[in-house]
Each structure stands twice: as C-alpha cells, then as structure tokens.
Amino acid sequence: MAHEIIAATNAIVTLDVALPGIVWGWIITMNMWAKSIGTGIIFLTFFLLKKYPIETGFIRFPAVVISIVTIHLFLFFTVIDLHQMFRFWHIFFYPHMTSAITVGAWMATGFVGLILGMAYFIYLKKDEAMYDKLLNYTVVLAIPVTLYTAGLMAQSTARELWQMPTESAQMILAALLAGSATMLLMGGNKFSDEIKKDLGIILGLSALAAFILYMAEIIFGPMKAEEVAAVLEYIKGGEYTIMFWMGQLLAFIVPMVLVCMSITKKSYYLLKVAAISALIGLWISKHVWLVIPQLLSMS
Amino acid sequence: MQLGFLVDLHLCMGCKGCEIACKVENEVPLSTWRLRVKYVDVGSFPETRRTFTPLRCNHCANAPCERICPVSALHYLENGIVNIDKERCIGCAGCVMACPYGAIYIDPQTQTADKCTYCAHRIASAMMPSCVVACPVEANIFGDISDPMSSISKYISSHQGNVQVRKPEKGTEPHHYYVGGGNVTLNPLASFRGEGHNLFNNLTHLPVGGHH
Ligand code: SF4
Ligand code: SF4
Numbered sequence: 001m002a003h004e005i006i007a008a009t010n011a012i013v014t015l016d017v018a019l020p021g022i023v024w025g026w027i028i029t030m031n032m033w034a035k036s037i038g039t040g041i042i043f044l045t046f047f048l049l050k051k052y053p054i055e056t057g058f059i060r061f062p063a064v065v066i067s068i069v070t071i072h073l074f075l076f077f078t079v080i081d082l083h084q085m086f087r088f089w090h091i092f093f094y095p096h097m098t099s100a101i102t103v104g105a106w107m108a109t110g111f112v113g114l115i116l117g118m119a120y121f122i123y124l125k126k127d128e129a130m131y132d133k134l135l136n137y138t139v140v141l142a143i144p145v146t147l148y149t150a151g152l153m154a155q156s157t158a159r160e161l162w163q164m165p166t167e168s169a170q171m172i173l174a175a176l177l178a179g180s181a182t183m184l185l186m187g188g189n190k191f192s193d194e195i196k197k198d199l200g201i202i203l204g205l206s207a208l209a210a211f212i213l214y215m216a217e218i219i220f221g222p223m224k225a226e227e228v229a230a231v232l233e234y235i236k237g238g239e240y241t242i243m244f245w246m247g248q249l250l251a252f253i254v255p256m257v258l259v260c261m262s263i264t265k266k267s268y269y270l271l272k273v274a275a276i277s278a279l280i281g282l283w284i285s286k287h288v289w290l291v292i293p294q295l296l297s298m299s
Numbered sequence: 300m301q302l303g304f305l306v307d308l309h310l311c312m313g314c315k316g317c318e319i320a321c322k323v324e325n326e327v328p329l330s331t332w333r334l335r336v337k338y339v340d341v342g343s344f345p346e347t348r349r350t351f352t353p354l355r356c357n358h359c360a361n362a363p364c365e366r367i368c369p370v371s372a373l374h375y376l377e378n379g380i381v382n383i384d385k386e387r388c389i390g391c392a393g394c395v396m397a398c399p400y401g402a403i404y405i406d407p408q409t410q411t412a413d414k415c416t417y418c419a420h421r422i423a424s425a426m427m428p429s430c431v432v433a434c435p436v437e438a439n440i441f442g443d444i445s446d447p448m449s450s451i452s453k454y455i456s457s458h459q460g461n462v463q464v465r466k467p468e469k470g471t472e473p474h475h476y477y478v479g480g481g482n483v484t485l486n487p488l489a490s491f492r493g494e495g496h497n498l499f500n501n502l503t504h505l506p507v508g509g510h511h
Contacts, residue, residue: 011483011490014349015338018330020404023392083390083410090370090389101369101393156396157363157469230488297487298401299337299354299465 022294024081029287031077032149033178036171036282038070039142040179041186042115044199046139048183049132052195060131062186064118071112100155104148111145114138146175159293160227161217170213176206177251178282181275188272196268203274204259211252214285227296234292244288251281301360301379301474302417303444305451305462306353308479310438313338313351320433321355324418328408333415334430339483339490352484353430353439356381356402356415357465357473364394364403364414372412378443379474380419385411399469417441444474454478 005011045063048056079085091105114134121130150171153162180203184196191199218236222229235244258274313336321327321334334355341348358381365373365381372388375381388411394403395412406413418428426432431439442451455462455476463480464473482489 005482005486005489006491009341009483009489010343011339011341013337013490013492014340016492017332017335019401020395023395023405081391083392083405084388085390087387087389090387094370094387096369096371098366099369099393101367101391105369152367152393155363155367156393157471158397158399158401226488294396297492298399299487 019297022291024290024294026287027077027081029283029290031074031081032171032174032286032290033283034070034073034077035146035149036174036178037182037279038067038074039111039146040175040177041067041070041182042135042138042142042179043175044179044183044202046135047202048195048198049135051198052192055192055195056187057128058190059183059187060122060128061119063183064115064122064131066182066186067115068112068119071108071115075108075112100148100151104145104152107141107144107148111138111141114141142175143172146171158298160225161221161231161289161293166213166217170210173206173210173213174282174286176202177210177255177278180206181255181278184271184275193266193268196271197263200259200262200268200271200274203271203278204256207252207255207259207278210285211248211256214248214252227293231293231296234295235288240288240292243284247281247284247286247288249281250277251285252278254278254281300377300443301445302358302422303379303442303451303474303476304355304358304417305440305454305476305478307438307440307454307458308350308352308477308484310436311336311351311353312436312438313349314435316433316435317353317430317439320429321415324421324429325416327413328406331404331406331413333413341483350484352477352480354400354402355430355475356398356417357400357471357475358417360472360474361470363397363399363469363471367393367397369393376419378422380417380422381414382416382419383412383414385409385413388412399466399471400473 041063045059048059079088082088091102095102097103114137118131118134118138121127121134147168150164150167153159153167154164156162180199184199184203218232222232234240254277255274258270262268262270315336318332318334318336325333327333334353337352337354339350339352341350358379362381365375369391370387370389372384373381373394374384390405390410390412392405395405403412403414405411421428428441431441440451440454442449444451446452458478461478462476463485464476465485477485
C-alpha cells in the first residue's frame, strides 16, 4: 500500500534526524546460534540415550561438555551485548516477570545448574543413573530456554516480521538442526549406520520444515502486513538478498540434499559435510532475519 | 489522572523550537533526540507542500517498552507517564526493539535507554513540559485527558473526526494525539526516506550508543 501512496503523493522526507543503526547485531546472532547448539545437543542426547542406550552411552560426557561450553557462550554474548553489562545482576534483583528476557534469564540459570550437575555426576561420580535422571529435567527445561528468544521477538512489537508462533517453531527447529549436526560431528564413526541415519533424518527434516517456514513467510507475509512487505524488500533484490539465500542454501538446501543422498546410497560420510553446512548456514539465516526488520524507519 | 499530548499539525510551522527546548531542558546528547520535528514534502513542483510532524514518545497505556523491560527501568507513574529509571536500566535495548514508534534510543553518554518523559520532573513541580512552553503557536497542547474540563480534552472533543494517533493497529493505546494528521505525516512507510543530503542535514544512520 505504501508504494502506491508514495507514487501518488511523491512524499519525501526532506528533514529529519539520523536514525539509529542496527541495535541488535552479530552479538545477538551469536547468542541465538550458540543457544541452539546448547539446548539442541541436550534434545538429541535424550533421544539417543532412550533409543540406543547401549551403543550411545559414550555420548554422555562429551554432549554435556558441548552444552556447557555453548550455553556459556550464549550467556557471554548475552551479557556483552548489554550497554551496561555490569548491571546484569539487576535481572535477578529487580525482575520484571512480563519480560521474556527476565523469564529467559531465570530459565537459563536453572538450565546451567542442571547441566553442571550432569557433568558432575558423569565425570566425578561416574553415576550414569543420576545423569539420566537429571537429563529428564534438563530436556524439559531446554524447551523454554530454546523458546524464550521467540517470546522476546514476539514482544518486540515494532518488528512485525518476528511473529509468534512462527518464531517458536523456528527456534525449536534451529535447536534440532544444530543439535543433530553437532551430534553427527561429535559422534563421528563411533555411531552405527542406523544411528547416523536417524540423526540424518532429524537434520534433514528440521531443515525442510524451517525452509518451508521461511519460504511461507516470504510469500505470504507481505499479504498480511505492510511492514512485513517493506522489510522483505531487503531480501528481495535488496542489500541482504545474497546473504539471505546463502543462509538458506547452506542451512537447509545443502543439508536436505546431502541427507537424501546419504540415505539413498547408504553411505553416511556426506552427513558430516551436511552438518558443517547446516551450522554455518544457521548463523547466516538467523543473522539476516535478526537484522532486516531493524533497517526500517519506525517513525 | 492521565496526562496526554496533542499536536495540532495545522498550527505547527516546523520551527523546531520544541526540539531545541527539549534538548536543553533534558541535556539530550548530540546525535540523539527525545523529540524531533520531521519534514515531509508532498507533491511535484510547482504543486508542492511541506508538512511538519513533531514526534515523541506516546506514553502508551499498553506500552510494549514497559512490558519488555526486564528490570522495570521503564515504569508507569501515577499520572500515566511512562518514565525511565536510568540507574536501573541494563541497556539490553529490548525497549528499542519493542517501541513501534522509534521513540527510545540508547544514550551514548550514560549507555542506558532514554526517551521523552513528558518532562516528568517539571510536571512534579507543576510546570508544563519545556516543548509546550517553547512552541510559539501553541501547537502542543498538554494536560489531563481524564478530566473533561482540561484544555486537551476540550480540544479533542471540538476536533472529533480529525483526531488521530500513530499506528493504532499496534494496540499500544497512545496518549499522544494529532489533529490534522494523515498517512503522509503519521505513517513512516508512506513517504520516501533517502540517504544523503536533504535540506540542511545529512540523513544517515548513527552508531548505537556510541559503540558497535
Ligand atoms: S511510544 Fe514507545 S517508548 Fe513511548 S510508551 Fe509507547 S512504546 Fe514506550
Ligand atoms: S534498555 Fe533499559 S529501559 Fe530498555 S528494556 Fe533494557 S533495561 Fe529496560
């Protein structure tokens, strides 16, 4: 609609202040990307230990270490993005519970406690039963920790592109994609072909579902809101077009194709390439989607 | 009490007196603004017209900035003002993402969020906001919209049919009204905003909060 108004009125902003640039940039992309791995690996550990308890017992320790490292990366990037990072503790002492940021911070703290507990029981106590017991709680908490960023994006009323429930589906799919990719790289040839095939299927299906959601938003989003149409111009021939399609290609299309090839040929070495491609592409896709709504003038 | 603002765009002549008064009163740092007057030119030469729109925080009754703030740095005062506690703010910029009117920025000096407070400190001393005092044509009308006898309430009722708020579809319930507004003045998507030199300034983007 706006295009038609501008064409009809020739309305041009001739004097205004400079607008802020991108406020949430690559640091927030790192935050979302690292969190996807940190919670995704927990989902996949839970799945594998339930389905293949004997063959995958060895993943307990490396999986929880990866989760600890990536969740702390996520926390690190969360804190350094704050303009007043040394006031981070205010979230715990002056919490405002309507904010997804507050809820996420509390959930993530609980999650960190649980994964540290899992590491303690598997490394120091060698107690697999306790590890598995804690894993049951961790996997439940991993769901809101994964989803809270979607809640935060939904609360960002100014950014029409970030909609619920699409973003929550995208967050869960990103965690499954990143979790299965990381598991494939971590387990390597220690996994049987059957396990690799299962991980490949999870990787391929999450890539497919996420790709469908992105394409659906691109095609149908502009029909719903003028702002979405304006934002999507940045990836439809605008300055982020190449980056967007690079992300889609690496995160979703390449993994889908490689997973299909691996399964049909029953040869699973290509899955590692698919996993690396998915992890790189996920960062790019998340970054583009984070940045483009911020390019639009709000007033 | 519910304080509100109304700008009669028929009266505004784009002098930017309010913008400067706000800067001085609130010591707003260089490169940031709590209140600004946007010029939009409409039409093709010689049939052209210039519009002026003062833009500030709307002090929404259902404020997304207040809802998203993790530490209640943004909070409601009893008079309806959405105020900010800069000592409490952690600078997460959630409010910058949430405000559909681009009314909040990160102050490069304090590294905290900042925005128009309707001059809450002046109101507390029974004074008018500085922009209201500075306006030479009384285009800014300020008062208690819950009081039917206030000047703002009377102005709204005498201009019914020509009173608008920005982006009502967002459900924010703004307490900032415009008389004589239209798509071009109130909808940022309805005008072309180019980069480069325009009139007196260089329209560009600024680094946020002095870093990044
Ligand atoms: S205009 Fe923006 S900053 Fe002001 S109260 Fe509404 S949402 Fe908050
Ligand atoms: S930047 Fe400050 S005021 Fe804005 S949401 Fe974060 S803590 Fe609240």
